[in-house]
Amino acid sequence: MKIEITKGEPTPVSEFFSSQTPETDAMALSVSRTDHNWRQLCRKFERERDEAREELENLKASSIHTCHDQCLRPMCVLRRERDEAKKTAVMLAGELAAARRDLILAKREAK
Secondary structure: OOOOOOOOOOEOHHHOOOOOOHHHHHOOEOOOOOHHHHHHHHHHHHHHHHHHHHHHHHHHHHHOOOOOOOOOOHHHHHHHHHHHHHHHHHHHHHHHHHHHHHHHHHHHHHO
């Protein structure tokens, strides 16, 4: 199919573009359109492309992932923080038990 752009009434865009791109479809192919409109649209598509790539990378990473200590995936960071909190809680529980034991011994000796 040959695309011809003529002055006057713009050619119906629906003949050339799929309905999966409604913003592109809405922009009429006419000489009166400025490059600025196309630049804005291209920037928007580039942002959407970059977001889609990032989401795809996240999906790939969540399916098969070999983690390391410096991994920055949110789930990995949270897991490391959780593990560190558990270690701290166990250590504090041990210190509390020792302090209670010392207090009980001190009370016995005071009697």
